Every structure is written in structure tokens, then in C-alpha cells.
Amino acid sequence: MPGRLKIRLTESEAQELLKWSNDPKLPERTRKRAEMLRLNAQVWRVNQIASWMNCAQNTVRKIIQIWILKGFPGLEDAPRSGRKRTWREADIEYLENCCDGHSRTYNSEQLSELLKKERKVELTAERIRKILKKRAENGSGRKRVREGIPTPGKKKQRKRT
Template identity: 55%
Template sequence: MPAPLKIRLTPQEDEQLLALKSDTNVPKRTRDRAEAITLNFRGWNVNQISSYIKYSPNTIRKIFYRWITRGIEGLYDAPRTGRKPRWSEEDVNYIESSLEKEPRTYNSYQLVEKLKKERSVSLSRERIRKILKKKIGDGKGLNIR
């Protein structure tokens, strides 16, 4: 059985973690990590925290290690890898408004050309379909084929 872990916090760190836990603009995983640190500081052991937060004991230990080695920055997720999307929410909103306002029906080829010509966004028709399906839903009530 691993040795019990005990986190020691300064009053300033305790206040920082309390503010972080209650900030709704911070991702839930980061708030959970802050809560795990404060619970350990208040005397909870790894298994109790694991049961309460619904993370595995190994994950709780990793949270503690990240706190010890990186401090408050260790509670945040690292940036994700991958290419940034070529389209933005404004592009999807533009498509939605075009489909709602204009009386005509568009197919995916026509939407590709419309985006390319009017917004300088180059996407494939398959990508347009996936975006619309994900963002707009099943397309009922919209003029798309």
C-alpha cells in the first residue's frame, strides 16, 4: 500500500484554491483538481477523495504530484494538439441565417461555393454536412438537401 500523501498549503494557496473551486468560468476538471487538493489539506485520504470526486485513486495521486511539481498551473489541462478548425461559429451562424432567410433550397455543393465566395472559407461538402449535422441538428425546418 502506498504511503499516505499529505498536502500542505499556505493560507494564500488555500484562498486561491477556494476561489478556483467556485469559479464557474474554470473547467470542471480543474475545479475538481482544486477540490481534491483542498480536501487532502483538510485531512481526507486518497481513497475518500477518490470516492467523493469519482476519480480513481491513481488519478488523485497524479493530481497531488502535479500540484507538488507545478503548483496552481498543474491543475489546468495542457493545450490540446491538432490543427485549428478552418471554420468559426460565425460561419455556421451565417449558413443558418442564409438557410432560414432565403426561400431557396441549398445542397452541400452550393453551400461550399457560397462559403467560398462570400466568407472565403474553403470546406469540403462532407465537412459542411458534418458541421451542420452537429451544430444545427437534423435540419428539419431548414432549406437544405
């Protein structure tokens, strides 16, 4: 049977954990971790905390161990794996301005070359197409409407005499 895990918090640590557990700007997992530590300091046992927080006992033990070793920095999420973005929002807005500001049209290959030349950002033509398409679907991109082409779903009304 493992020994009982119990932490003691100073007054300032207890207040800070209370702030963290009630702060809606923090991720939910960070708030839950802070709450687990507060409950442990209030002499709740690991199995009681696990059933209250609806998680495994090993999760509670792990959070307590991380607190003992690292303190507050251990409560935050670790950086996610994966490649970081090579472009910024301003780069895509630049491309949209180029498309809207010039009288000529660009294909995705030309936009890729333009972005590489002007902004020193390398994106493939395929990636530019996906980003611009996603922006248009979410409503954050500029909508292009050509006159004379009926939109699907709208039928012309017949004149009744």
C-alpha cells in the same frame, strides 16, 4: 510503502482553491482536483481522500504530484486532441443568409464554392450538409416551411355535417 504525500498551502492558495472547488463555471474535474488538494492540506491521507472523492488512490497521488510540480496551471485540463474547426459560427450564418436572401436556390457544392470565394474558408459539400442539417435539428437554424405541403403527423380534420 511509499512516503506520505503532504502539501502545505499558503493562506492565499487555500482561499483560491476554495474558490475553485466551489465555482460552478469550472469543469467538474478541475473542482475535484482543487478539493483533493484542500483535503490533503487538511492532513487527510491519500486513501481517505480517494474513498471520499470516489476515485483511485493513484489519481489522488498524481494530482498532488502535479500540484507540487506545476501549481495552479497543472489543475486545468490539457487541450483535447483532434483537429480544430476551420469555420466559425459567422460563416454558417453567412450561408444561411445567402440562402434566405437570394431568390435562387443553392446546392451544397455551390455553397462550398461560395464560402471559399467570399470567406476564404474551405469546407466540403458533405460537411456543409451535415452542419446545416444539425443546426436545423437543434432548432438553431432557420426553418423553411413551404405552403401546401401537410406536415407529417397532422391529419386534415373532416367536416362533419
